[in-house]
Amino acid sequence: MTRPLRIVDSENPEVVLEAVRDVLSGTGPAVIPREAQTTQRQTRDFPDVPPTVPQNVVLVIETSGSTGVPKRVALSADALLASAAASASALGGQGQWLLALPAHYVAGVQVLVRSVAAGTDAVILPSGHFEPSVFADLARSMTADARFVSLVPVQLARLLDSADHDAQVLDALRSFDGILVGGQALSPTLRERAGQFGVAVTATYGSSETAGGCVYDGVPIGNTIVRSERGLLEIAGSTLAEGYLGDAERTAATFHVDAGHRWYRTGDLGRVEGGRVVVSGRADNVIISGGEKVLLDAVEHAVRAQPGFERAVVVAQPSTEWGQVPVVVVDSSPTMELHELRTVVAAALGRAAAPARIVQVDRLPMLTSGKPDRVTITRQVEVHPPA
Known part of the structure; x- marks a missing residue:
């Protein structure tokens, strides 16, 4: 039927x-x-x-x-x-x-x-x-x-x-x-x-x-x-x-x-x-950085706990040295220097989880559900090569 x-x-x-x-x-x-x-x-x-x-x-x-x-x-x-x-x-x-x-x-x-x-x-x-x-x-x-x-x-x-x-x-x-x-x-x-x-x-x-x-x-x-x-x-x-x-x-x-x-x-x-x-994050949102597993959702959670980073999104980027690394993407001027943010995240999750970069974009693309469009955000990061 x-x-x-x-x-x-x-x-x-x-x-x-x-x-x-x-x-x-x-x-x-x-x-x-x-x-x-x-x-x-x-x-x-x-x-x-x-x-x-x-x-x-x-x-x-x-x-x-x-x-x-x-x-x-x-x-x-x-x-x-x-x-x-x-x-x-x-x-x-x-x-x-x-x-x-x-x-x-x-x-x-x-x-x-x-x-x-x-x-x-x-x-x-x-x-x-x-x-x-x-x-x-x-x-x-x-x-x-x-x-x-x-x-x-x-x-x-x-x-x-x-x-x-x-x-x-x-x-x-x-x-x-x-x-x-x-x-x-x-x-x-x-x-x-x-x-x-x-x-x-x-x-x-x-x-x-x-x-x-x-x-x-x-x-x-x-x-x-x-x-x-x-x-x-x-x-x-x-x-x-x-x-x-x-x-x-x-x-x-x-x-x-x-x-x-x-x-x-x-x-x-x-x-x-x-x-x-207790939800830790998506199983498919795990990277291997320097031989260690890093849960990007956990990194994002730690980053968002910092003032000025409440809307930050964390995505993965290739690294010739480490394989993959977390990158923080924000749509406003960062309120914390990278080395400070790395110290905070490393203390909570380990050195492999410390973000490699902070990338500022004009706008964080969102799905109509209100979730970040991580596919598009990752592409945005790709056009912002490391300094």
Whole structure:
């Protein structure tokens, strides 16, 4: 059995919302939200959209990720609604949501799914440049007793920057009963800053393959189970995707059954301590520098803890002497000399992890999900040879 698959323009979230509402009620086709103008890379990497999908698939999330590996994640209604229910339980109940994320990413679609499940009207931020003042205006328009929003770290940082001098933005942030922050790691510095404003945030961990965030502040929600197998995190539970549309080989390599559960191999390094999940970084974001393994995510975490480097991105570059080295990329004037930054990182992670360079660029390319576009950033570094 199959059902039709409909492409929906994600730049019109209201249309995506109606399409999601229809398919969850059983009256509409499956939905694949997509930007009206896909990037050249996406157009090249993704094959044509099939006219139909398996009957149990209601949503397809198309992502090339920050590393440029294309995937089409197929999700069932059961997985989406299980995620919405788990989120509501973790947040203390259902409520009204503000959509501030692109509707073609799972975190954005889940805001719409939660709204449908709660029977509340989603408030939708206009697409385009993120404006804290517009965010504040829309937050004031929300009418439900419980109010929630999902953000990525860069949005939270911009809101806090604005809250420094705009009381309306600060009041808007404080009006939310729950602020989920995901898409990438929430730095301790940013979290502490939010706390200083009296703004409580919840760091989420998950992916399209888990129907969005399934771990809140390190604790699995709903019936999610997380384990570490040889240092790699695996996830089981009701929110798992059906697999990858049209890619049986990748599905078989990523999802497997063991110990009575179906598991998703995340590709993330991490551990589970006392029931809490600790994510170290991507397993494919490790380099060998001078014969030593260096986790670039850990380097980035250490760099971002330094004042003025909160938005820094760390990528790898070839080195004739060391094989590969970490390079720090920033879009503002560095507030610390390279030798000082090297000393701080080396003290925390070892000498092999110390950045070889700091590269300043005019703008850090970002994906519409709010994640750094590491493929493009690496290319930027390549055109900035060492001095």
